[in-house]
Amino acid sequence: MPPPIQMHSRADFRKFRRVTVKIGSRIICNDQGLAYDRLRALSGQVDLLRRRGMEVILVSSGAVAAGRRKLKELPGPLTYRKKQAYAAAGQVALMTGWEKALSAHDLQAAQILLTADDLADRHRFIHAKNTLLTLMEMKAVPVINENDTVALDELKFGDNDTLGSLVASLAESDLFVNLTDIDGLYDRDPRDGSQPPLITAVERVSPSVLAKAGRREGSPDGTGGMYTKVRAAGRLAERGMPSVIANGLTRDVLPRLMDGEELGTHFLPADKPRGARKHWLAFAARPKGRLLVDAGAAMALVDQGKSLLPKGVRGFDGLFAAGDAVTIVDSDGGAELGVGLVNYPSPELRSIMGRRSQEIEGILGFCHSEEVIHRDNLVIFAKPAASA
Numbered sequence: 001m002p003p004p005i006q007m008h009s010r011a012d013f014r015k016f017r018r019v020t021v022k023i024g025s026r027i028i029c030n031d032q033g034l035a036y037d038r039l040r041a042l043s044g045q046v047d048l049l050r051r052r053g054m055e056v057i058l059v060s061s062g063a064v065a066a067g068r069r070k071l072k073e074l075p076g077p078l079t080y081r082k083k084q085a086y087a088a089a090g091q092v093a094l095m096t097g098w099e100k101a102l103s104a105h106d107l108q109a110a111q112i113l114l115t116a117d118d119l120a121d122r123h124r125f126i127h128a129k130n131t132l133l134t135l136m137e138m139k140a141v142p143v144i145n146e147n148d149t150v151a152l153d154e155l156k157f158g159d160n161d162t163l164g165s166l167v168a169s170l171a172e173s174d175l176f177v178n179l180t181d182i183d184g185l186y187d188r189d190p191r192d193g194s195q196p197p198l199i200t201a202v203e204r205v206s207p208s209v210l211a212k213a214g215r216r217e218g219s220p221d222g223t224g225g226m227y228t229k230v231r232a233a234g235r236l237a238e239r240g241m242p243s244v245i246a247n248g249l250t251r252d253v254l255p256r257l258m259d260g261e262e263l264g265t266h267f268l269p270a271d272k273p274r275g276a277r278k279h280w281l282a283f284a285a286r287p288k289g290r291l292l293v294d295a296g297a298a299m300a301l302v303d304q305g306k307s308l309l310p311k312g313v314r315g316f317d318g319l320f321a322a323g324d325a326v327t328i329v330d331s332d333g334g335a336e337l338g339v340g341l342v343n344y345p346s347p348e349l350r351s352i353m354g355r356r357s358q359e360i361e362g363i364l365g366f367c368h369s370e371e372v373i374h375r376d377n378l379v380i381f382a383k384p385a386a387s388a
């Protein structure tokens, strides 16, 4: 498969061949429940794009919101367990809606439910990718959501903005479109009644851009707010993929966007993007422990792009096997420097940390690698803001 086309202007969107579109709960549902007319409108737009030769992958929220209007309300606050129960009923309504709306255009919906664990494991990640690519060969429209009913807190993506960006990356999309119920990223929070200017293009998701998104919450049914949307766009930019945050209620938003119309906020891809595997390592892999490294190693890793040697490891926590992801922490300042795949399991690392690589064989009786983490299996967060 050819690599995603890297383009910097909206006019170039016309040349794109694969787009991942995330649709937020507030578009999918209204106060009464599933807003079928919106699903129908969006399906018509998907059909239009497909006729122009584009593949479309949908990441659809709305299970919790739709289920909430279907099940008996229990007293007390909206707990996580209640949300999981709502999602069980709502996912059925959601997929029935998509099936009906897409089939009106002779398009076949295909449901994929994922947990964070599915994408954290490199093998399962590849399996998910292959299924997705096969579905697209079969001309189906994948409709993806988090498997809310089984995902426990520690296994959760957290929000569909994060899930959507991981799917966009997994599918090697040319563009990620995040549809919500406001027009894009504003200079200030527009919900205070003022009319701040809409930001039409973001060159880099710097800490000040993230600050504009605020840390505010999304709707009670959805989980993300503008912060998770901008963070997801920043992560994709580092991967070399452009994104747009736009209003899903705008008429014909998808074809108009793909025609290059200036709707929403366009996040430009980074000049020196990270490869797909490093993107996975940075954002999908789940670290099993933390390695504390000394100042010399920290400098070698961050400034010189070197591998991590046993000598630079001062300590660690967690239980991990060879090949697991671990976070690398500066033992002086406590800053998280990056993530890497470790070559030695924790009991062996305990024996060799602080020692020279030449000593490994004498200590363990074998030496399958001189490095604790090889630079090829390492991601340094040179720009911590986008990976916060």
Ligand code: GLU
Pocket (backbone or CB within 6 Å): 024, 025, 060, 061, 062, 063, 064, 065, 087, 145, 146, 148, 158, 159, 160, 161, 221, 222, 223, 224
């Ligand atoms: N997966 C949730 C749902 O379908 C939504 C989570 C989100 O929008 O961030 O209801």
